Amino acid sequence: xxxxxxxxxxxxxxxxxxxxxxxxxxxxxxxxxxxxxxxxxxxxxxxxxxxxxxxxxxxxxxxxxxxxxxxxxxxxxxxxxxxxxxxxxxxxxxxxxxxxxxxxxxxxxxxxxxxxxxxxxxxxxxxxxxxxxxxxxxxxxxxxxxxxxxxxxxxxxxxxxxxxxxxxxxxxxxxxxxxxxxxxxxxxxxxxxxxxxxxxxxxxxxxxxxxxxxxxxxxxxxxxxxxx
Numbered sequence: 001x002x003x004x005x006x007x008x009x010x011x012x013x014x015x016x017x018x019x020x021x022x023x024x025x026x027x028x029x030x031x032x033x034x035x036x037x038x039x040x041x042x043x044x045x046x047x048x049x050x051x052x053x054x055x056x057x058x059x060x061x062x063x064x065x066x067x068x069x070x071x072x073x074x075x076x077x078x079x080x081x082x083x084x085x086x087x088x089x090x091x092x093x094x095x096x097x098x099x100x101x102x103x104x105x106x107x108x109x110x111x112x113x114x115x116x117x118x119x120x121x122x123x124x125x126x127x128x129x130x131x132x133x134x135x136x137x138x139x140x141x142x143x144x145x146x147x148x149x150x151x152x153x154x155x156x157x158x159x160x161x162x163x164x165x166x167x168x169x170x171x172x173x174x175x176x177x178x179x180x181x182x183x184x185x186x187x188x189x190x191x192x193x194x195x196x197x198x199x200x201x202x203x204x205x206x207x208x209x210x211x212x213x214x215x216x217x218x219x220x221x222x223x224x225x226x227x228x
Contacts, residue, residue, distance in 0.1 A: 001051050002051070004047055004050060004060075005047070007136070010135065011124060012068070012125065013109040015104055015108055015109065016105070016109055019105055020071050020072040021075065022074075022075030023070075023074035023078065024071055025075075026078050036074075039071050039074070046063065046067065057138075058121075058136050058139035058140075076101055076105050080098060084098075146170060150174040150175070150178070151174065153180075153203045154175065154179075157201060158201050159182055161200065162200065162201065162202040163175075163183045163184065163186070164203070164222075165186075165188065165204075166189060166210040167205075168185065188204070188215045188219065188222075189215035195221055202226070
């Protein structure tokens with residue numbers, strides 16, 4: 001039930017989390033105002049039901065993060081206002097505060113993201129700095145090794161062989177990259193692909209993370225009849 005709360009705690013930069021908590025406090029305090037009520041409603045309308053359902057995936061948070069960052073923006077603006085009031089007696093005080101806010105809440109998270117290139121999904125903040133890939137492995141390593149598997153097939157498969165998988169776009173990209181467009185690419189779960197009717201050389205890429213209701217019988221057949 002704490003899956004998405006844990007995601008927010010360790011997969012979001014700490015400065016953004018701090019701004020979010022400030023913004024959440026402000027939104028709750030001003031919940032009778034339509035703008036704050038909207039942010040609270042949209043955040044709770046997402047986090048509560050998605051935390052209760054059984055199927056949980058990090059990719060679902062794509063629809064959560066806009067509201068997290070909007071609430072964080074409320075927090076940032078609140079902090080800017082408070083600090084600007086404190087330094088109002090100084091020349092360019094508010095300008096310096098705004099510049100610091102840009103540096104801390106925009107440039108710093110951008111630098112953190114850039115530093116984790118190209119494995120952005122493995123990012124964890126200081127609360128779980130040594131736990132990359134530990135809490136959410138089914139998302140963080142979803143297609144780990146897929147490129148290498150397709151590369152192996154391209155290096156060893158004879159002309160016109162079949163390559164069956166569950167990643168049409170990825171396979172299409174690498175077949176072009178490795179100059180093996182002669183291979184017959186098929187998605188296992190599609191109704192028109194029947195592994196029992198396969199003839200000739202065939203290579204099957206089976207990924208535990210891509211076993212679905214639509215393909216589990218085919219995967220079981222492939223394992224029983226083709227796996228060495």
